[in-house]
Amino acid sequence: MTTSRRALTLYVPLSLATILLLFPFYWMLITSLKTNRELIDLSGLPFWVFQPTLEHYRFLFSETGFLRWALNTLTISIAATAISLVCSIFAGYALARMRFRGASAIAGAIFVTYLVPQTLLFLPLLELVRQLGLGNSLWSMILTYPTILIPFATWLLMGYFRRIPRELEESASIDGASRLRAMTQIVLPLALPGILSAGIFAFTLSWNEFIYALVFTTSTDIKTIPVGVVTELVKGDVYFWGSLMAGALLGSVPVALIYSFFVENYVGGLTAGAVKG
């Protein structure tokens, strides 16, 4: 009785949800392994591959710029994350641990920038990027992605810094350490989990960014994976479905891997804002 009740209220709906949420990934994988003939064969069972092939992956690596896009995405993501982390650690520390004029106004302003969506700013940013001579370069993304990352990371880190007892720094300054030293040698190591969360978050957000990368870049060499796959694997009306799926899947693997290693940090970061308010 209790077992069947539990099955009905837990396992059945949970399995259903899991299947629905994961099916598109399965579908990507299956499609990427099918031959073109099998892809358009409507008579057979579509949920399985009968003649698996790696042809679409070969095409992706040898006849498209996929590897280049992967390298670009990696470069941009690492650089933007590094810039954002440095800025956010500094800003988060100042806002959480120091008393100065305008602190709450600045904290509020940073929070507001977090809520400004990219679709509101991409046109003037495109103009700015062109004026700065950064159009169609990796720099256009390395310099603008931090605007998406810094507000979030700063807020996340402020929370972590606040939880570290003040006495630790105060005793360090009694021992003659400067404020900056106390920060880098005592507070930062203790805030490492938060820095890790912020870093993972920043990296995935950079990796996934689409609209800035779409409007700032025109040549194949500069594209990121999301933009390259979406714009270059469709020629007019011809969709290279197998390669599209292969590219979509491979482009998702790095973030999925990082995420799976650091689920706790990621979820902690994702929910920190909402739960701690």
Place this chain on the structure above:
Amino acid sequence: MRAEARERPVATRQFPSIGELLDREGVLAYVLLAPGVLILAAFIGYPFLSSLWLSVTDQSVSTSSARFIGLENFTDELRSQIFLQTVRNSFVYTTVTVAIKLVLGIALAVLMNQSFRLKNLARAALLLPYIVPTALSAIAWLWLFDATFSVVNWAIVRSGLADRGINWLGEAGWAMTAIIIANVWRGTPFFAITILAGLQTVERELLDAAAVDGAGAWQRFWQITLPLVRPVLLIVLLFSIIMTISDFQLVYVLTRGGPTNSTHLFGTLAYDVAVRAGQLSEGAAISLYMFPVLILCVVALQVYLRRSQT
């Protein structure tokens, strides 16, 4: 102690060294804030102001110098059928997806709040749709909704639900349904995981005590759990409204705003008008029409956060 450290350099020397200056809280704080604030000012503050300016001019890629034309771009839009259609689309898309995501998110969070084997694995797997690049997962949906080869249609026809498959992305109503499905698929995990974190802060004892007093599971949920997680729900809701109304990727990949503009949102219409047709100022005005909604959400969040802090 801190006050003493601040005074000392001034007292002993007239010109404090850089090291000593940096030991003063007032100075060091601004130095630490500078890099982040500068980046935000340069790439959010300035572009925002320049989009305000852009929207009151007649700038396009073909005009060499822009002329001030007041609110003409904004009033022109209100007479444009495509724009009015976009406003309707955005309203439908945002309200429907946010409502569904909220209900499904709560349901999924309640499920996940029970203890069962492989719970951590399940939680990790469920969040996948949210963490992978949306533009890429949208490609899977593009293929799932393909006019001829849609596996959804295959299932519909094979199971005898209909004789013919649905022209998902080719008919106005179905195209909106398709982007709503894809958005719900992507966003529900975010709702679920965040609400789950909220549920975990609800104390067991409280629910147990209510159970002892004879409250049923449904009653406990409505009268204890839900009020306690209301702050979380509110924040998730406001965030999601902002993210959904400003959505771009799903529509760009799945429909490009078509068929006949039936799925255009502010972002995709602005992109079409400004980047593809070159009407920069008109595009800026379209984007800015999102602003009042954003302001409302931001103010609501700020008011709420301030109230909960005191």
